[in-house]
Amino acid sequence: MGPTPQTSSQTILIVEDDEDMVTLLQFLLEREGYQAIVATEGRQARTLIETLSPPRLVLLDVMLPYHNGFELVTYIRSKEPWHGVPIVMLTADSAERDIVRALDAGASDYVVKPFNPKELMARLRRFLKTAP
């Protein structure tokens, strides 16, 4: 097995299947000096989790092809050395059950879509300040 590809301390993994949302999230993160790695479906995300060193934070959508966000949270939390990475979930409006389920599965926080970009960045900064 080859060496684990490295992520920088400024890397954030975005797992989101909506291309336009990805563009938007990438723009918001890169503007703050972070580097975004993107997975657009669950299988791709799992491959990245298996091959990459842990990023600074994971921004994770709930509804994804192949493996949904809840499965991925559980997977990340069981996976060394990723288990301690902060995970912020993006959930659809009015899905209160999703929020509870995401937090129960081990998500650090959640943001409801549609969201305010400033609020999203403020929530992320909270974890990025404390993350190693």
Add this chain to the structure above:
Amino acid sequence: MVGPPDDVIIRLLWMVAGGEVVVVVALLAGVVALHFIKTLQLRRRNLFHATWRPLLVQSLTDSPQSVPRVRSRDILNFLFYWNYFHESLLGEDKIVGLNQLARQTGMDRAAKRLLKAKGLRKRLMAIITLGHLREQSAWDDLAELAQSPHPVVSLSAARALVDIDPKAALTLIAPWIGARADWSPPRVAALLSHAGSELIAQPLSQTVMTAAPDMAMRLLHYLEVTRCTAALPAVRSLLVRESTDMAVRAACLKLIGQFQDPKDLALVRSFIADSDERVRAQAAAALGTIGMPADEGSLIALLSDWQWDVRYRAAEALAHLPFMEPERLAEIQSQQTDTLAKQILEPFLAAPNHQHSI
């Protein structure tokens, strides 16, 4: 050299074979043309994304210095993505930035032109865009469209009016909300929630006081689902007004029960023995949410009501009274001499915390 065969059958076969060749060539040409069109569409789409996605995203934070012209074939695409960003994000900053980009690119004028388009998709895109743009100059056109017989067009136009000027729009559309049975209730509720309960209280309260029973019921339902407590004074007046229809009176009591204001206890009690079974049932249900120990007796009396729904609501209310213990409920059942009263309490004794809803 071989000449054409004389035999009729062979000549016919030649013609069939020739026809087949023509069909195959035509199909091949069609496939090639479709492939070419698809490739061209994909290239255009990629070019559009490469040009406009970064500009749309950038407009959320800074106004782009110069923007390219939106080609006429890209207008609908542009509006689609522009509206997508509007609906994916919250906050006044993004509204200002996106709206400035739309005006910079002339999309405000394009949207106004599209209001007159024949295609439904184009008209809807224009309506939604003008709402997000808060385009005051489109008010009259949108007000006209909000009265269209097409439920999607009219409701979308109503929503756009609310986006432009919520207060003026709600005064205008409140009677239509009551009258339009073809408007999707979840979308109407979303429109009202978007406007906010403070703004909807007055126009909806005013309309409900003068509305025909079916309209009043619809409006009361929307006040209930949007939890518009500011409308309670109007609902109380409607409830006690002598001329109020019984079904409307029951709907008022249902709303009062949902809002759980202890101030309404005396009012609810005054309807517990009403001659109309719908009113009695809803009064019992409301007592279940705001009732005191003193109300136990009147609810127990309703367990023997001749109407099943009243008996059920009374049993449900008794079971859900915050001070009701399972032992006390069992005791109430054992004290009943009426078989119907005993039976109606059975499911609530089996699952005292179960939320029955019929």
